Amino acid sequence: MTTSVSAIVIIVLALTALGYILGRQRALAVSDREKTKLHSLPGYYGQTVALYVAVPAFLLLGVWLFVQPIAIESQISSDIPQSIVDQSGAKSLVMADVRRIANGLDLLVGSGGFTETDLANMRADFSNVRSRLASVGVALGSDVQPAVFEAAKSYRNIGKAGSLIRNIAVLVTALALGAWSWFRITPRMRARNTSETFIKSLLMGSSLIAILTTLGIIGSLLFESIHFFRIYPARDFFFSATWNPQFRGGSDLGILPLLWGTLYVSFVALALAVPLGLMIAIYLAEYAGSSLRSFAKPAIEMLAGIPTIVYGLFALITVGPFIRDWIAQPTGLGSSSSSVMTAGLVMGIMLIPFISSLSDDIINAVPQSMRDGSYGLGATQSETIRKVIMPAALPGIVGAFLLAASRAIGETMIVVMGAGASARLSVNPFEAMTTVTVKIVSQLTGDTEFASPETLVAFALGLTLFVFTLGLNIIALYIVRKYREQYE
Amino acid sequence: MKVEADQVFANNQAAAAVGATGAVIKMKGDKVGVFYGSKQALFDVDLDIYERQVTALIGPSGCGKSTFLRCLNRMNDTIDICRVTGKITLDSEDIYDPAIDVVELRARVGMVFQKPNPFPKSIYENVAYGPRIHGLVKSKADLDNLVEQSLRGAGLWEEAKDRLQEPGTGLSGGQQQRLCIARAIAVAPEVILMDEPCSALDPIATAKVEELIDELRENYTIVIVTHSMQQAARVSQRTAMFHLGELVEVDDTKTIFTNPSEKRTQDYITGRFG
Numbered sequence: 001m002t003t004s005v006s007a008i009v010i011i012v013l014a015l016t017a018l019g020y021i022l023g024r025q026r027a028l029a030v031s032d033r034e035k036t037k038l039h040s041l042p043g044y045y046g047q048t049v050a051l052y053v054a055v056p057a058f059l060l061l062g063v064w065l066f067v068q069p070i071a072i073e074s075q076i077s078s079d080i081p082q083s084i085v086d087q088s089g090a091k092s093l094v095m096a097d098v099r100r101i102a103n104g105l106d107l108l109v110g111s112g113g114f115t116e117t118d119l120a121n122m123r124a125d126f127s128n129v130r131s132r133l134a135s136v137g138v139a140l141g142s143d144v145q146p147a148v149f150e151a152a153k154s155y156r157n158i159g160k161a162g163s164l165i166r167n168i169a170v171l172v173t174a175l176a177l178g179a180w181s182w183f184r185i186t187p188r189m190r191a192r193n194t195s196e197t198f199i200k201s202l203l204m205g206s207s208l209i210a211i212l213t214t215l216g217i218i219g220s221l222l223f224e225s226i227h228f229f230r231i232y233p234a235r236d237f238f239f240s241a242t243w244n245p246q247f248r249g250g251s252d253l254g255i256l257p258l259l260w261g262t263l264y265v266s267f268v269a270l271a272l273a274v275p276l277g278l279m280i281a282i283y284l285a286e287y288a289g290s291s292l293r294s295f296a297k298p299a300i301e302m303l304a305g306i307p308t309i310v311y312g313l314f315a316l317i318t319v320g321p322f323i324r325d326w327i328a329q330p331t332g333l334g335s336s337s338s339s340v341m342t343a344g345l346v347m348g349i350m351l352i353p354f355i356s357s358l359s360d361d362i363i364n365a366v367p368q369s370m371r372d373g374s375y376g377l378g379a380t381q382s383e384t385i386r387k388v389i390m391p392a393a394l395p396g397i398v399g400a401f402l403l404a405a406s407r408a409i410g411e412t413m414i415v416v417m418g419a420g421a422s423a424r425l426s427v428n429p430f431e432a433m434t435t436v437t438v439k440i441v442s443q444l445t446g447d448t449e450f451a452s453p454e455t456l457v458a459f460a461l462g463l464t465l466f467v468f469t470l471g472l473n474i475i476a477l478y479i480v481r482k483y484r485e486q487y488e
Numbered sequence: 489m490k491v492e493a494d495q496v497f498a499n500n501q502a503a504a505a506v507g508a509t510g511a512v513i514k515m516k517g518d519k520v521g522v523f524y525g526s527k528q529a530l531f532d533v534d535l536d537i538y539e540r541q542v543t544a545l546i547g548p549s550g551c552g553k554s555t556f557l558r559c560l561n562r563m564n565d566t567i568d569i570c571r572v573t574g575k576i577t578l579d580s581e582d583i584y585d586p587a588i589d590v591v592e593l594r595a596r597v598g599m600v601f602q603k604p605n606p607f608p609k610s611i612y613e614n615v616a617y618g619p620r621i622h623g624l625v626k627s628k629a630d631l632d633n634l635v636e637q638s639l640r641g642a643g644l645w646e647e648a649k650d651r652l653q654e655p656g657t658g659l660s661g662g663q664q665q666r667l668c669i670a671r672a673i674a675v676a677p678e679v680i681l682m683d684e685p686c687s688a689l690d691p692i693a694t695a696k697v698e699e700l701i702d703e704l705r706e707n708y709t710i711v712i713v714t715h716s717m718q719q720a721a722r723v724s725q726r727t728a729m730f731h732l733g734e735l736v737e738v739d740d741t742k743t744i745f746t747n748p749s750e751k752r753t754q755d756y757i758t759g760r761f762g
Contacts, residue, residue, distance in 0.1 A: 289568070369605035373668070375566060377618040377675055378595030387617065392608050 008061065008167050012174050016054040019178045023049030026185045036187040044191035051198050053178035057170050064166045072162065076155050081147055094148065097140070101129070101152035102159070104138030111136050119153070221466060224459035232453040237460060243423035245443065245454045253457045255464060257423040261340070261433035262465075265419055266408035268344025268429065269351055274401060276348075277355025284356070285363035286385055297360065304353040308413040315346040315418030323430070334430030336420065341429045343418030347411055354404040362396030363389060395479045402476035406469040412437035436465050511538040514679060514709045515560060515597075519574035522555050522564065529555050532574070533735045535728055537679070542701060542710045544720035544741065547730035548756065553713045556730070557681050560711060561597035562590050578679070595622055598677035602684040604664035606656035606671070611648050614656040614667055615639060618675035634674060642670035643700050662693020669700065673708070680704065682712040686719065698723050717757050721745050729753045 024046030031038045038045075077095055085091050108114050122129075129144040185191075229237070232253060240254025280300060284293050320337035327341075328334040366389050374384040390397075412435075420432030421442060443458040515537040522530035530552040537543050537560075545553035555564070562583060564570040576583050583593055595618070606614050615635045618624075625631045635652070639645040644666045648659075656667050665685055672680055682701070686694040701710060701723045714720050720727050721741060728738035729750070737750045748754045 367605070369601060369603060370607060371566070372563065372599075372601060373605040373607065373671075374617075376561065376563060376594060376599035376601070377621070377671065378591050378593075378598075379617075379621050380591050383621050387621070388607050 004163055004167060005061075005065070008170055009058075012054060012057045012061075012170065015057075015174050015178060016050045019049040019053040019182070020046035023047070023182055023185060026182060027187075027191070030185060031187045034187060038187050039190055040192035040195075044195050045185050045189070048189075048191045048194045049178055049181050049185075051194065052181035053174045055198070056177050057174035060173050061166070061170050064162075064169070068159070068162045068166065072155060072158050075158065076151050079154070080151055084145055084147055097144075097148055098152045098155055100138060100140065101133065101144060101149060102155045104133040104136060104140075105152065105156055107136040107138065108132065123149075218466070221459055221463045224456055225463045228453060228456035228460045232457065237457070241425055243439070245457070247452075247454055249452070249454075251454055253453060255436070255461065257425045258434065258436045258439050258461065259464075260425050261415075261419070261423065262409055262435040262437075264340050264429070264433060265344045265347065265411075265415060265435055266405060268340060269347035269408045270401070270405060272345055272348030273351035273355050273404060277352045277400075277404075278359055278397065280352065280356035281359035281363055282385055284360045286381065286389070297357065301353050301357055303350065304357070306350070308350065308411065309417075311346050311350050312413045312417030315342050315414055319346055320418060328430040333428055336430070336432045338418060338420030338432040339430045340419055340433050343415045344429070346418050347408055347414045350411075350414065351404045351408060354407060355400055358400035358403065359393070359397050362393045362400065365396070366392045395482055399476045399480040402472045402479070406472045406476075409465065409469055409472075410437060411435075412441060416441070436461050440465075511541060513537070514539040514579065515711075516577045516580075517556070517559075517574070518576070520556065520559060520576060521573040522552070522559060523571040523573070524567070525569045528733065530559075530733045533730075535735055535738055537709060537711055538726065539709050540705060540707070541726060542705050542712060542724040544724035544727045545711065545713045545730060546715075546717070546720050546727060546756070547736070549715075551730040552733040553728075553730045554683055555733075557683055557711060557713050560679070560681055561594045561599055563594075563599060565590060595675050596677055597679040597681060598672035598675060600665070600668050600672055600680065600682045600685050603688050604661055604668050606659070606664050606667050608655060608657055610653045611639075611656045611659070611667060612652040615670050615674050618671060622675055624675065638670040638674035639667075641673050641704070642666045643696065643703075644670055660693070662689045662696060665689060665693070665697055666700065669697070669704075673704070677708065679709045679711065682710065684713050684715060687715065694719075717745075729756065731756070 024042045027038055027042045027045035073095065076098060077091055080091070080094055080098075085094055105119060109116065109119060123146065129149055130140050133140060237253055237255055239256065240252055241256045242252040242254050243257045245251040245253060284297055288296060316337075320339070320342040323339060323342050323345075324335065324337040328336075328339065370388050370392060371384055374388045379387070415435045416438050419434060419438075421434045421438055422432050423439065424431060424433050426433065440458045440461050443455055443461075513536045517533050517535040517537075520530060520533040520535075521528060533552075533556055535556070545557060547553050558564045559572055559576060560583075564572060572584060578593070578597065581588065583597075607617065609617070612635055615638050616631055619631060619634055625634055636645060636649075639648055644663060647663060648667070656664065659667060665688075669680075669685075685701075686697050689697065698719060701712065704710060705725075712720075712724065724741045726738065727741045727744040729736040729744065729748075729752070731752055736752050737744070737748065739749075744753060745757060748757070754760075
């Protein structure tokens with residue numbers, strides 16, 4: 001089935017190229033014959049034909065590929081007798097078998113020595129389907145029921161017929177619309193504008209994909225979270241101070257220790273990154289010469305390019321033991337190399353470029369006339385920065401801060417390796433704690449179906465985190481927007 | 489234009505007479521040259537600025553008049569590649585002497601810019617900025633008083649007294665420029681430099697600012713760069729004509745506009761070039 005899809009895609013692309021050439025030629029020929037000037041450049045006419053060939057055909061193909069499996073699935077599953085469904089527990093399991101057998105039959109036919117007619121005559125109750133399929137690498141859990149086998153056969157047949165109709169429909173669409181637009185070409189046709197409309201819809205479509213994806217993610221988070229709150233009380237989730245998941249059931253799933261860990265680690269990180277980042281930004285924007293700046297800025301931004309797992313290694317191997325041996329143990333505050341301090345400091349280093357780079361841009365955006373005004377009154381450079389530039393840039397810097405904060409809240413790798421994985425409510429920064437993101441990972445690793453509160457809690461955690469960072473981003477956006485109005 | 493100019497000259501007559509007899513030289517430029525990198529923008533300019541007079545710098549765009557103005561309070565220092573040669577004195581002190589504190593110099597020689605550039609703070613804070621950083625006042629009451637005096641001095645008090653806590657950027661263009669003048673006089677400078685202060689303003693706001701400049705002359709020495717011949721004629725007592733980085737001539741405004749000694753000046757003020 002995949003081969004026929006890629007074949008049809010290649011054919012349509014070839015038709016598109018052909019349409020371009022023919023359209024262009026026709027535009028030139030028509031204008032030559034009628035002795036009139038073309039409205040647009042000849043290439044635009046070719047482009048118009050090409051667009052009429054490609055766009056509707058690909059749209060149709062896309063929709064078909066999406067709809068056909070759903071349609072077939074619903075038809076086949078209604079044909080499966082209830083007794084078989086009862087036997088295997090769920091309809092979805094039966095359907096999974098049907099799909100695998102159908103897939104196996106495809107392979108069987110493809111491997112040769114077995115024709116479509118043989119297949120049509122094959123019956124599950126007479127021949128051993130399971131061993132046959134095993135020979136082409138498709139393993140089945142149990143012997144195949146005749147009804148399931150028949151369902152698989154018709155699944156295949158409907159699928160094949162559907163694919164054939166689809167290919168014909170796509171080709172006809174491409175050819176018909178291509179030909180229609182080709183015949184329509186006249187010198188006065190506004191081919192340029194067609195191309196403009198296409199570009200516009202292309203750009204619009206791209207942004208739509210991003211928006212729809214976001215909505216989809218929110219939707220799935222919400223859906224699973226609601227599911228979770230049906231089987232686990234929301235009160236306990238939000239207000240319990242114990243996090244103790246048991247896969248046997250009867251777990252305590254309080255978000256408070258995780259939220260506390262998240263905020264604590266983020267706080268330590270920001271307490272390091274914000275002052276350092278800001279001072280770097282001020283130095284780069286106001287004091288550094290252009291040659292130093294052109295070297296230092298990318299060098300600092302390189303920190304942002306280091307994968308967080310590398311920071312995690314740094315936390316685990318260098319910073320953690322150092323803090324334990326030189327600070328925590330001598331002062332008797334802790335004995336673990338995983339601590340909030342470790343993760344926070346390393347994360348802070350990771351965040352420095354976020355703060356410094358954004359703030360640097362924002363400080364640079366403060367008009368030179370503000371500086372001139374201040375210098376003209378006899379202010380020194382640092383007075384000017386403190387009293388004029390920072391207040392003017394403050395909203396933008398707050399935006400940078402919030403962006404870094406959402407990044408800190410969402411960070412996982414550094415926390416796992418730096419702060420450990422034990423959920424704990426404590427004010428001692430030298431103790432191991434953990435964050436929401438780490439727990440999402442640990443709740444979802446392992447082989448469990450998504451039905452118990454222990455796994456579904458991951459979605460509720462994710463949703464909480466999402467609401468948190470979304471809130472921060474909205475505040476950041478609001479502040480940045482307000483800032484933009486300031487000088488215009 | 490002729491009639492109008494004559495009137496103005498009549499008004500300025502008294503001041504000009506004083507200037508000729510007993511005017512004190514406040515600032516003195518001696519063979520001032522300015523380089524931007526390797527390109528020379530100003531050549532050997534000798535120009536005296538008299539105390540309590542308005543000196544207008546005129547000339548076509550790119551002639552170096554703004555460059556010269558910015559030398560007078562060392563604003564050119566903020567441009568990395570800029571280099572100044574020659575000597576400029578303020579009350580006989582060389583302002584480019586390494587011993588001079590540039591911050592103090594700029595407090596003595598204030599500046600108003602081409603485009604109004606109030607800080608994005610309240611009107612009150614804009615004016616209070618200079619006195620605060622220089623520690624000119626002891627108490628809140630003194631500061632309030634100084635802000636009021638400065639705003640009155642800039643002719644903005646009546647319009648602004650009920651909205652002192654509103655942002656300065658919310659004023660109209662002309663009001664903003666007067667706010668910048670108030671901000672400059674709040675630090676009690678001796679000289680005020682104005683770089684085309686009216687080029688971004690409409691004629692009514694321009695008239696107000698010009699009126700203000702005429703009043704400020706009583707207490708301050710003013711140097712103004714302008715592209716408007718009428719403005720130079722209306723507000724200044726002395727006029728210096730620049731062309732291609734050179735000082736063409738400098739004289740009483742009346743002489744420059746009625747009987748210039750250089751043909752280039754005559755051509756420029758009658759609109760034949762520039």
